[in-house]
Amino acid sequence: MNPLLNAFSSLTAAQAERTVRGLLDAADVRVGGDRPQDIRVHSAAFYSRVLRDGRLGVGESYLEGEWDAVELDCFIARVLEARLNEQVQDWRTILYVVAARAGNFQKVSRAFRSVERHYDIGNDLYEAMLGETLAYTCAYWKGAETLDQAQRAKFELVCRKLSLRPGMKVLELGCGWGSFAKFAAERYGVEVTGYTVSKEQIALGQRLCRGLPVELRLQDYRMASGSFDRVLSIGMMEHVGHKNYRNYFETVDRCLKPGGVAFVHTIGSNVSETLIDSFYHKYLFPNALIPSLAQLTRAMEGLFVPEDVHNIGPHYDATLMAWHANFEAAWPALRTHYDERFHRLWRFYLLSSAGSFRARFTQLYQLVLTRPGTAQPPSIRD
Numbered sequence: 001m002n003p004l005l006n007a008f009s010s011l012t013a014a015q016a017e018r019t020v021r022g023l024l025d026a027a028d029v030r031v032g033g034d035r036p037q038d039i040r041v042h043s044a045a046f047y048s049r050v051l052r053d054g055r056l057g058v059g060e061s062y063l064e065g066e067w068d069a070v071e072l073d074c075f076i077a078r079v080l081e082a083r084l085n086e087q088v089q090d091w092r093t094i095l096y097v098v099a100a101r102a103g104n105f106q107k108v109s110r111a112f113r114s115v116e117r118h119y120d121i122g123n124d125l126y127e128a129m130l131g132e133t134l135a136y137t138c139a140y141w142k143g144a145e146t147l148d149q150a151q152r153a154k155f156e157l158v159c160r161k162l163s164l165r166p167g168m169k170v171l172e173l174g175c176g177w178g179s180f181a182k183f184a185a186e187r188y189g190v191e192v193t194g195y196t197v198s199k200e201q202i203a204l205g206q207r208l209c210r211g212l213p214v215e216l217r218l219q220d221y222r223m224a225s226g227s228f229d230r231v232l233s234i235g236m237m238e239h240v241g242h243k244n245y246r247n248y249f250e251t252v253d254r255c256l257k258p259g260g261v262a263f264v265h266t267i268g269s270n271v272s273e274t275l276i277d278s279f280y281h282k283y284l285f286p287n288a289l290i291p292s293l294a295q296l297t298r299a300m301e302g303l304f305v306p307e308d309v310h311n312i313g314p315h316y317d318a319t320l321m322a323w324h325a326n327f328e329a330a331w332p333a334l335r336t337h338y339d340e341r342f343h344r345l346w347r348f349y350l351l352s353s354a355g356s357f358r359a360r361f362t363q364l365y366q367l368v369l370t371r372p373g374t375a376q377p378p379s380i381r382d
Contacts, residue, residue, distance in 0.1 A: 011048065011051065013044055013047070013048060016047040016048040016050075016051055017044065017047040019047070019051060020046075020047040020050050020051065021047075023084050023087060024039075024079075024084075026082050026084070027078045027079050027081070027082035027084055028078060028082075029075060029078055029079070033070075034070060035070065036070050036071040036074035036075075037069075037070070037071070037074040037075050037077070037078040038069070038070050038075070039067055039068065039069045039070070039075055040067065040068050040069075040070075041066070041067045042065060042066055042067060042068070043061075043065075043066040043067070045061070045066060046061050046066040046067050049061050049066070054278075055085060055277055055278060055279055056278040056279045056282065058279070059279035059283070059348060059352075060279070062344060062348050063283075063341055063344050063345055063348065065344070071351075072347065072348065072351035072352060072355070073317075073320075073321065073351040073352070073354040073355040073358065074355065075355065076351065076352040076354075076355030076356060076359070077355035077356075077358040077359040078359075079355075080355065080356060080359035080361040081359045085361075115197050115198045115239075116198075117286055118284060118285055118286075119198040119200060119201055120198055120199055120200045120201075121200075122200070122337060122338075123177075123200050123203075123204050124334065124337065125327075125334060125337075125338070126177070128326060128327065128330035128333070128334060129323050129326045129327045129330065130147075130323065130326070131147045131148045131151065131322075131326065132148050133147075133148055133151040133152060133155075133179050133183075134176070134177040134179045134204075134208070135151040135154065135155070135176070135179045135180070136176055136177075136179075136235060137154070137176075137234050137235035137265060138154065138235075138265070138267075138312060138313075138315055138316040138319050138364045139151045139153070139154050139315060139318070139319040139322075140153040140154035140157050140312060140315055141153070141315050141318050141319075142315075142382060147319070147322040147323075147326070150315070150318070150319065150322075151179075152183065155179070155180055155183040155184070155187075156183075156187075157366075157380070157382075158180065158232070158234065158263060158265065158366070159183070159184055159187065159188055160380045161263060161308070161366065161368050161377075161380045162230045162232065162261055162263050162368075163261060163377055163378065164184060164188040164190050164230065165188070165189075165190075166188065166189030166190065167189065167190070167191075168188075168190045168191070168229040168230060169190070169191050169193070169226075169227070169228045169229050169230075170184060170190045170191065170192045170193070170228060170229065170230045170231075170232070171192075171193050171194075171195075171224060171226065171228040171230070171231045171232070171255050171256075172192055172193070172194040172195070172231075172232055172233065172234070173194075173195055173221040173224060173231070173232070173233040173236055173248075173251070173252075174194075174195065174196060174221060174233045174234070174235065174236025174239070175192075175194025175195060175196050175201075175205065175216055176196060176198075176201055176205070176234075176235070177201050177204050177205040177208065178194060178201075178205030178206070178208055178209045178214060178216050179205075180192075180232075180234055181194050181205075181209060181212075181214045181216070182208060182209050182212060182214065185209070185212040185213050185214050186212065190213070190230075191213040191214075192213070192214045192215070193214075193215045193216075193217065193224075193226065193228070194214070194215070194216045194217065195216075195217050195219050195220070195221045195223070195224055196216065196217075196218065197218065197219070197220055199218065202216055202217075202218045221233075221236065221248070221251060222247065222251055224251055224254075224255055225255070226255060227255065227256075227257050228255050228256060228257060228260065229257055229260050229261075230256075230260060230261055230262070230263070231252045231255055231256045231260065231262045231263075232262065232263035232264070232265075233263075233264055233265065233266075234265040235265060235266065235267075236266075237264055237265075237266035237267075237291055237296070238266060238267050238285070238288050238289065238290055238291070239285075239287075239288055239289075240289075240291070241287070241289050242272075242273075242274050242289060242291070242295055245291065245295055245296060245298075245299035246299045248299070249299055249300045249303050249304060250303065252303075252304075252369075253303045253304070253371070256371070258371075259374055259375070260370075260371075260374075261368065261369070261370055261374075261377055262304060262368075262369040262370070263366070263367065263368055263369065264296070264365070264366070264367040264369065265364070265365070265366050265367075266290075266291060266296075266364070266365055266367075267290050267316075267362055267363070267364055267365075268290065268291060268292060268293055268311075268313075268362065268363040268364065268365045269290040269291065269292045269362060269363075270292070270360075270361065270362070270363070271292060272291075272292040272294050272295050273289065273290065273292070274289065275289060276288045276289050276290060280349075283345060283349075284345075284349055290362065293309070293365065296365075296367070300369065302372075303371070304369040304370065304371060304372075305369065305370050305371070305372055305374070306367055306368070306369055307368045307369065307370055307376055307377060307379075308366075308367070308368040308379055308380075309365060309366075309367055310365070310366040310367075310381060311363050311364065311365055311366075312364050312366060313357055313360065313362065313363035313364040313365075314357065314358075315364065316353075316354075316357040316362075316364050317354050317357040317358045320350050320351070320353050320354035320357070321350075321351075321354050323350055324347065324350040324351055324354070327346060327347075327350060328347075331343060368380075
């Protein structure tokens, strides 16, 4: 038996409850309290499950209704600020990490299967949750009052950082529903070629971009070809994987014209990992991985110079809360296609992610890149 399981199997239910309550006290979380960070436990099994299965157990027990939070985002923020995640590790995570180091979870043959469990579950969900821009990445809220305004502000910021000009050819690796491609083609007069491995995204994206100089291709980013003035990815690096970061930058280098500018918008981890959180891996983003800045800069060595690194992580908290509000408002209509377990899963995903950014446990980096010897582009922040 796994030594972690041996240790926790000997605890009585009362001992498990005392242990977990003690951990929560360190984060100023009360069981049965009414403050935003407090939780209500509906089943005593919750305590032993947390100790046995760690972060995976916390998420799964929430899905099964064993506990609720007054405000889930506040609870997660407190837990991460107190670094309780480092004190409860599950044996499955250890196995996942070993497997991730031994193999390549993000190889081409896995790419389509990985997105099917998240991005292909239904455009009705994403149209309701994301708003009219259909942008599924961190928005930029400076000067914005609504989600749609903040997403357009993000697109505008990206376009200015890329110094887009009419007639330029732009390559987008991981184009989603074509949201950025549509914006850049309409506002800046550029031609955009985008790659995605989601069948649902390509179907809707091609329809939304009809009549514009936009070509969306249902292919893995590693298949990209051609010569472009600008190459970018917005929210795709999280699916590349640590064994493929160098290959990603080599793909960008292969497709970028001399003197061109590249851009990466990605969630960032504070530490270098080889696998995403076990709950997210199992239920939400199979085979995903949040990169650290160290991993990215090491992978681009000799190919690119990071001209600007801009952390807009706090803006993701507000973005996720806006998505959650949209999701809950749309749930009466969505529940005809999705069950209550899915409702709790999506709520846990959106609110725990918001808490993670609020606690500064995760970041959102925008990187402007050039090749060595290229003239430095103008610095753009606001």
